[in-house]
Amino acid sequence: MSEHTENLEVSKQEQEVYDRQIRLWGIEAQNKLRNAKALVIGGTQLGAEVAKTLSLAGVDELHLVDHRLVDESEIGSNFLFDASVDNTKLTKWAAARSFLTNLNRNVKLFVDENNFFEKSDLDIETYIKRFTIVIILDQSYDHIVKLNEICRKNKVRFMAGAIFGWVGYTFLDFNGHKFLTKPENPSFPVICYEEKVKNVTDIDDDQLVLKEYSYPSFVEAFNSNFSAKKILRKCKRLVPSSYFLVKSMLTASKENKLTGDLAEDIEAILPIWEKEVVAGNHILEDQVVQPYKFDHLFGPDFIPTTACVGGVIGQEAIKAISEAENPLRTIFIYSAFDSTGITCNFPLA
Amino acid sequence: MCYAADRPLIESGSSGYLGQVQVIMRGKTECYECQEKPKQVTFPGCTIRNTPSEHIHCTVWSKHAFNQLFGEVDIDDDVSPDMKAEDPEHPNEEPSQEEKEAEVAGAPKPIGTRQWAESVEFDAEKVFDKLFTQDIEYLRKMTHLWKERKQPTPLLFARAMTMGKALSFDDAQNQSSEVWSIATCATVFATCIKELLKELKKSENPLSFDKDHQMVMSFVAACANIRANIFSIQLKSLFDIKAMAGNIIPAIASTNAIVAGMIVTEALKIINGCEGDAKCSFTRKTPNPRGKVFLDDLPYPPNPNCYICSASHRVFIYVNPNEMTVQGLRDKVLKQELNMIEPDVIDGNTFNVVISSDGDTDASLPKKLAELSISNGAVLNCDDFAQDLEVKLFIRAVSHLKGDAYEVSRVDEEEKKDKAEKEEARKRKVGDEVEPSEEPDAKRAKENQKEAAAAMEIM
Numbered sequence: 001m002s003e004h005t006e007n008l009e010v011s012k013q014e015q016e017v018y019d020r021q022i023r024l025w026g027i028e029a030q031n032k033l034r035n036a037k038a039l040v041i042g043g044t045q046l047g048a049e050v051a052k053t054l055s056l057a058g059v060d061e062l063h064l065v066d067h068r069l070v071d072e073s074e075i076g077s078n079f080l081f082d083a084s085v086d087n088t089k090l091t092k093w094a095a096a097r098s099f100l101t102n103l104n105r106n107v108k109l110f111v112d113e114n115n116f117f118e119k120s121d122l123d124i125e126t127y128i129k130r131f132t133i134v135i136i137l138d139q140s141y142d143h144i145v146k147l148n149e150i151c152r153k154n155k156v157r158f159m160a161g162a163i164f165g166w167v168g169y170t171f172l173d174f175n176g177h178k179f180l181t182k183p184e185n186p187s188f189p190v191i192c193y194e195e196k197v198k199n200v201t202d203i204d205d206d207q208l209v210l211k212e213y214s215y216p217s218f219v220e221a222f223n224s225n226f227s228a229k230k231i232l233r234k235c236k237r238l239v240p241s242s243y244f245l246v247k248s249m250l251t252a253s254k255e256n257k258l259t260g261d262l263a264e265d266i267e268a269i270l271p272i273w274e275k276e277v278v279a280g281n282h283i284l285e286d287q288v289v290q291p292y293k294f295d296h297l298f299g300p301d302f303i304p305t306t307a308c309v310g311g312v313i314g315q316e317a318i319k320a321i322s323e324a325e326n327p328l329r330t331i332f333i334y335s336a337f338d339s340t341g342i343t344c345n346f347p348l349a
Numbered sequence: 350m351c352y353a354a355d356r357p358l359i360e361s362g363s364s365g366y367l368g369q370v371q372v373i374m375r376g377k378t379e380c381y382e383c384q385e386k387p388k389q390v391t392f393p394g395c396t397i398r399n400t401p402s403e404h405i406h407c408t409v410w411s412k413h414a415f416n417q418l419f420g421e422v423d424i425d426d427d428v429s430p431d432m433k434a435e436d437p438e439h440p441n442e443e444p445s446q447e448e449k450e451a452e453v454a455g456a457p458k459p460i461g462t463r464q465w466a467e468s469v470e471f472d473a474e475k476v477f478d479k480l481f482t483q484d485i486e487y488l489r490k491m492t493h494l495w496k497e498r499k500q501p502t503p504l505l506f507a508r509a510m511t512m513g514k515a516l517s518f519d520d521a522q523n524q525s526s527e528v529w530s531i532a533t534c535a536t537v538f539a540t541c542i543k544e545l546l547k548e549l550k551k552s553e554n555p556l557s558f559d560k561d562h563q564m565v566m567s568f569v570a571a572c573a574n575i576r577a578n579i580f581s582i583q584l585k586s587l588f589d590i591k592a593m594a595g596n597i598i599p600a601i602a603s604t605n606a607i608v609a610g611m612i613v614t615e616a617l618k619i620i621n622g623c624e625g626d627a628k629c630s631f632t633r634k635t636p637n638p639r640g641k642v643f644l645d646d647l648p649y650p651p652n653p654n655c656y657i658c659s660a661s662h663r664v665f666i667y668v669n670p671n672e673m674t675v676q677g678l679r680d681k682v683l684k685q686e687l688n689m690i691e692p693d694v695i696d697g698n699t700f701n702v703v704i705s706s707d708g709d710t711d712a713s714l715p716k717k718l719a720e721l722s723i724s725n726g727a728v729l730n731c732d733d734f735a736q737d738l739e740v741k742l743f744i745r746a747v748s749h750l751k752g753d754a755y756e757v758s759r760v761d762e763e764e765k766k767d768k769a770e771k772e773e774a775r776k777r778k779v780g781d782e783v784e785p786s787e788e789p790d791a792k793r794a795k796e797n798q799k800e801a802a803a804a805m806e807i808m
Contacts, residue, residue: 307610341643
């Protein structure tokens with residue numbers, strides 16, 4: 001994690017702009033946001049939603065990375081793009097720059113049009129060290145795994161996320177980071193130590209405690225072993241059926257099974273999905289989403305899913321930066337099929 | 350309207366981290382009126398005028414004071430001591446003979462605060478001393494109020510100016526999250542009076558309270574803190590008082606995005622003819638025992654006691670027929686509570702027209718219900734052609750309510766008691782699983798219970 005030498009306080013003008021949210025998360029959280037440097041990789045619609053939330057929250061620096069050009073299908077569906085002009089010669093974040101600039105002029109925007117994963121591991125490591133949080137969206141399995149490992153090593157807060165049509169997920173890794181948390185909460189296994197915090201803002205509130213959370217890596221979270229005896233029975237309750245859809249898509253990405261042809265891709269997904277469902281001790285016939293609906297897992301992204309997943313990513317990023325509130329643990333999955341938004345505290349143990 | 354036109358309605362809202370989306374389909378789900386909405390909290394007038402015990406009472410009083418001085422004068426918002434007031438916590442304690450005499454002797458000129466302020470040309474010091482010295486001294490004379498309470502301490506402007514360091518108006522603005530000293534409050538008070546008077550003279554209309562108007566808000570905050578100090582109540586910062594005075598509901602982009610996403614999802618299901626898949630959703634701050642952050646639930650079935658969508662259209666209303674006027678019935682019960690627009694009311698027993706939307710019965714508006722022989726057990730048929738709504742109003746007489754005060758219920762008291770007991774029993778069964786509900790929304794509280802019950806089942 002980068003050491004902030006400067007520690008800027010929220011000014012009177014900013015206090016007025018951020019009035020409604022300061023009333024929610026308090027001036028201390030706003031000060032932390034004011035000093036935060038966020039990196040978002042992936043200028044997709046999900047990226048747009050996350051960038052919007054972080055910008056409105058009032059981070060200090062917002063670094064946006066994507067080397068790809070705007071696709072024609074994105075004009076008119078990505079709200080950051082001016083739909084009245086042809087943006088297809090611009091890279092994704094470059095096309096979004098003017099909207100984001102106007103959204104909140106207090107935020108310093110940096111658009112990086114280089115191909116991030118062409119950098120050497122060492123360069124990536126040097127680069128990410130300065131960030132408070134790194135968020136990678138709609139990228140391949142391998143890239144997520146690689147970036148997650150580098151961030152874990154350097155103790156940089158990390159989030160990944162993607163939209164698969166009607167379903168989307170986010171993975172959170174705030175390993176070793178502390179959060180001001182209400183003391184008693186049995187559903188949260190809290191590791192490490194507790195430390196009384198003296199300057200609690202509201203005396204009426206329960207005494208908040210600074211807790212350090214431990215998180216598994218991306219690979220650990222998505223490769224939970226469901227076959228252990230004591231886990232077998234819990235699966236039905238703790239593994240939502242939407243998880244298998246996400247996992248199948250990730251596996252297909254990992255194994256380079258996706259071609260971009262809808263019929264072929266559905267064909268490729270089917271056996272993976274069947275295997276995953278069975279491995280998760282669920283029954284194929286009981287799944288909410290049956291194979292005839294698998295076309296809903298492929299583009300174009302379903303905007304409401306983007307809004308919901310993007311909202312959660314933005315919200316959790318704000319929590320992580322401001323070190324306040326109980327953070328979600330490991331994986332969150334939204335499915336528009338059944339309007340569910342569920343956290344999976346994986347790997348199961 | 351959607352109900353009348355039989356069109357699906359998606360109702361939603363957000364407050365901080367919490368959001369909710371409700372799908373309303375006529376005949377299939379409960380309607381918007383099926384659940385009783387939490388009422389806006391109001392405080393009894395005598396608490397505001399005579400015996401504030403919390404800062405919010407002082408804040409409400411200050412808003413009234415602002416209106417009295419610069420805004421639309423509302424007689425209900427009087428800020429001077431209420432001599433006739435009973436002690437709300439000790440209603441049976443009669444003012445002593447002495448006090449009564451004192452009241453008569455000091456016979457307060459029934460002159461409006463505004464008029465009085467004009468007579469002294471809004472001299473800040475004089476207004477201050479009237480509000481915070483004379484009125485308070487008057488209150489102290491009502492000894493029955495102070496038997497079990499700490500007496501308020503009158504405060505003179507000159508004395509206030511010596512209490513702590515006095516910041517200028519501008520400097521005080523930069524300290525909006527700090528608690529101002531009394532001297533600062535007095536300075537701000539004086540500046541605001543001067544500036545607000547200028548503004549009042551310039552504008553043709555009386556000023557109105559606006560939490561985002563710096564002068565208005567500063568005046569209310571300063572006033573509230575001075576009064577709080579007089580009544581030995583902990584002072585608060587401008588920032589906090591603004592939240593109380595303005596009923597500010599915090600809002601963040603992420604929750605709004607999520608709620609918007611949920612709305613569109615449900616809308617698409619309905620448009621695509623998959624109404625059966627439509628869900629009601631709520632967001633939570635932390636996952637429930639099943640890991641759910643977004644709760645999904647099938648829409649609740651219609652409430653058989655709902656006066657809008659059930660066949661019965663019944664509402665039970667508790668009033669004091671000797672006190673409530675026909676106008677009160679029309680404006681407070683029918684228009685405010687039941688959202689009627691142009692109600693026509695006929696007494697079901699006598700077939701007398703009680704209220705007519707064309708104004709034929711306006712002469713009886715000031716009459717008490719009892720004068721029209723509307724008493725316990727009366728059934729009023731209320732009809733609103735403007736929205737094709739018919740409601741049967743069952744009158745239940747109770748003597749403890751004063752004036753136009755009323756209580757409304759969807760079920761008869763007997764049924765209600767029965768239900769309450771069942772509810773209580775259920776709660777006890779669910780026991781500790783119920784999270785302390787942080788949400789003001791009754792709906793969410795109910796949600797938490799349901800969830801807890803579900804959690805019990807799976808464990």
